[in-house]
Amino acid sequence: MDEAYIRRWREDVAACLDLLLPGFDVRFGYPPGRHTIGGPAGEEELASLAGTRLPGDLLEWYGHVREVSLPDIGNGYFLHEPGLVARREVTAARGRFTADVVVFASDGGGTLFAVDALTGSPVYRLPAGEIVAGVYRSDDPRFDVVAENLTGFLDRLRDTVEVFATMGVAGSL
Template sequence: MDGAYIRRWREDVTARLDRLLPGFEVRFGYPPSRHTIGGPAGKGELASVTSTRLPGDLLVWYGQVREVTLPDIGNGYFIHDPGLVACREVTSIRGRFDADVVVFASDGGGALFAVEAVTGSPVYRLPAGEMVAGVYRSDDPRFDVVAGNLTGFLDRLRDAVEVFAATGAAGDL
């Protein structure tokens, strides 16, 4: 992942939101919430995650985008700011998959998204499950790999915004 990819991603998602939000209330019957794609994380925020074994791509991402808030896309999608990532409750997953992870995102339906620590591959969806002492456990079939890496996850999120803007139906992530 590099800065050019992140700039294109930001432009693509912003363009889709710019098409969706002006007519949102008429189309859906309620006003849209605030959607944001934040600027770069501050040096202090980046320092707060240095001890979390943050994958390189996620560190590059935070160097350009602090957080993403898309509350009206489906049930909502949120890429957490570095401070929230540093305070994470889940540090490893067990069940269908076993790995040390960094939780970096969530949706409004209760699922978390985690990337494998250090390597950054793959990205997992963690539906509601048992969490004890930092370990998430689940045999739920929705506990699955959703992307091969952070770029794949971001591509799928961009596509979910596009599907929602075009059809009003939530794209699956």
């Protein structure tokens, strides 16, 4: 992941939101929530991540985008700000897959998205499940790999936003 990719991703998603938001309330029958693609994380926020094992792509992302809030795309999609990621309420996943993880995103339906803490690959979908002492446990078939890496996840999210903006239907990640 590099700065040019992040800039293109921001521009693509912003263009989709520019298409979606005017007339949203007429189209869907309720006003839109606040959709944001934040600027870079601050120095203190990035410093708060120093003691955590965070994959390089996620650190690169936070150097350019602090958080993303897309509350009306399907159930909503949210890429968490560094402070929330640093708290590491879920540190491992067990069940269909076994990995040490970093949760970096969620949807409005209770699903979490996490990358392998050591390598940054793959990205896992963690549907609502049991979390005890930081360990997520589930044999749910929706507990699955959704992308090879963070870039693949971001590509899928961008595509989901584009489909929702043009057709009004959101797929799931």
